[in-house]
Amino acid sequence: MAPLTLNDFLGEWRIERRIDDILSGNVGMLAGTATFSPAPQGLAYLETGKLSLDGGAPLHAERRYLWRLGRGRIHVDYADHTPFHSFDPSKERTSARHNCAPDDYRVIYTFGHWPHWRANWRVEGPRKNYRMTTEYRR
Secondary structure, eight states: OOOOOHHHHOEEEEEEEEEEETTTOOEEEEEEEEEEEEETTEEEEEEEEEEEETTOOOEEEEEEEEEEEETTEEEEEETTSOEEEEEOTTSSEEEEEEEETTEEEEEEEEEEETTEEEEEEEEEETTEEEEEEEEEEO
């Protein structure tokens, strides 16, 4: 697989997410879209969808990030440009970490079946303990 560029992500993706809360035993599911649009510094990421928590009524969910390229890595920043994490787009499987004391966020991106890709998050902290998997498809 050739290294991915920001342009490879451009456009709209269908997303499906599963959230396993280990502390409560609850499961959340999200279905929606993630759209990567050109922005002055890179790509604007907008995620919208319906989130269902343990079979409850669906809630509107939304996330925004900025993806930008720098020194051979893709940097993911929050919408306010605060750094979140970065990863190596030349690997089929790559990881990143964000330490937000006292919580620890770890992600593994899997790009080996491009354009189907996955983000597996593991989040641990004094009041957090969950796994979250998001599947992205064109």
